Amino acid sequence: MSTTGSSPLKRAVLERLARYYMCLRDTGPWPDAEFVSSAQIAGHLDMNATQVRKDLALIGVRGRPHVGFSRGEMLAAIRSAVGLNGERRAVVVGAGRLGGAIAEYSGFREYGLRIVAFFDSDAGKVGSTMAGCQVHAVADIPRVVRETSADLAILTCPAEAAQPCANALVAAGIRAIWNFAPAAIAVPPAVAVRNEHISLGLAELLYHLRR
Amino acid sequence: MSTTGSSPLKRAVLERLARYYMCLRDTGPWPDAEFVSSAQIAGHLDMNATQVRKDLALIGVRGRPHVGFSRGEMLAAIRSAVGLNGERRAVVVGAGRLGGAIAEYSGFREYGLRIVAFFDSDAGKVGSTMAGCQVHAVADIPRVVRETSADLAILTCPAEAAQPCANALVAAGIRAIWNFAPAAIAVPPAVAVRNEHISLGLAELLYHLRR
DNA sequence: TAGATTGTTAATCGATTAACAATC
DNA sequence: TAGATTGTTAATCGATTAACAATC
Secondary structure (H helix, E strand, C coil): CCCCCCCCCCHHHHHHHHHHHHHHCCCCCCCCCCEECHHHHHHHHCCCHHHHHHHHHHCCCCCECCCEEEHHHHHHHHHHHHCCCCCEEEEEECCCHHHHHHHHCHHHHHHCEEEEEEEECCCCCCCCEECCEEEEEHHHHHHHHHHHCCCEEEECCCHHHHHHHHHHHHHCCCCEEEECCCCCCCCCCCCEEEECCHHHHHHHHHHHHHC | CCCCCCCCCCHHHHHHHHHHHHHHCCCCCCCCCCEECHHHHHHHHCCCHHHHHHHHHHCCCCCECCCEEEHHHHHHHHHHHHCCCCCEEEEEECCCHHHHHHHHCHHHHHHCEEEEEEEECCCCCCCCEECCEEEEEHHHHHHHHHHHCCCEEEECCCHHHHHHHHHHHHHCCCCEEEECCCCCCCCCCCCEEEECCHHHHHHHHHHHHHC
8 A cells, every 4th residue: 555656646536536435435326335346436437447447556456356346445545545544634714604614514524624723804703613613813823723733724715815814824834725715826836725716617517508 | 709510618628718717807917918928828827828829719719929819809709608698597505504605706797697596495494585585495496497597506405405406406497507515416418517526626635735 | 120929730748448368 | 167357558549738830
């Protein structure tokens, strides 16, 4: 399972691994199967079986001819390769509806993500509680990030606040930012950013309606 | 600008066009420029200039050597090609925090999307108002979709309700579904679906933290 | 004009898929 | 055993990029 010396997994591979993971869990289509074949996975996700085998080989999963791949082994290997094992602490910047909706989404717990604090620039919200966590002032980002040893931040603030908040988070030691604000943010190369850009998805749907 | 006979734009192209659109607007880095070169766009989005020119050629935009591309022409062509021109009406299924957050996001108006109704299975919410719209019972999907002539639906309901709701929406004439519920849904081929699968994005960030 | 930029072809690159021997 | 499935190579496909003549 060691990945020493192997090249980092590309974005597309990570996304496919996450898809395999979702359908291999006990809530998926084969909750009781000990073994699942690449053809079954591919059929369910509407993709190619060779692709599935290649991806699994990439993270060191070996299958058994005539039998398939061990479901438990695949789940464990994906958890280990993607990094779903360790528990990660996240802070949410923006204690609005979106921040609340994300925090209350229970599915994150399965990926080891725990929300530990909120930040908001509205003094009226500071001091209140949201999804069981304290809402802090934005000015307290350095202190609270340090105290909670959070390493991931979820941005749900207005567009104009996104970059200043990102700067403060990076300075405080945050190493990954999940940005739901409608503005791209720039960070040092060592920090991972995912700009969700909700409207990119909308464009695809509107294109279909257009025809 | 006619697209008669041309092949449909692929997903990746649509996404890139949406990115160009975002940075060409008056809120972008060149609010006052009449012309913008492919090299400028590519530089800002960290991509290849030939790619930009190819994409623009695909939707019929011609540039001027030594000058660049007309910003207004690009914006208009992208709006037309992607289908951001006509006004589209959308219903939201699930009057929770996520539904509210999406409805209150003002950026959609720029893409011609207007939220016209909510649905919720909680009888306590039915009859109330959210983001200026009525909350209806799920059983009223057929009638309300017909009356509002909505053609897009945004799903923010719990996982187990996603497929039944999708079925009702499709039966009512909805032609595109934007699914934020944590469960993939299946629909007839004529209906466009985008499963947002929020956890796919999380996997990418956790992978970076892992190393 | 000289220099900058487009439009388009050809070359490269990488990702996907088909094929099939090895295996149980 | 016969048949099913993996693991891996080779072929295909499509997307990206480099190059450069045409243009203003």
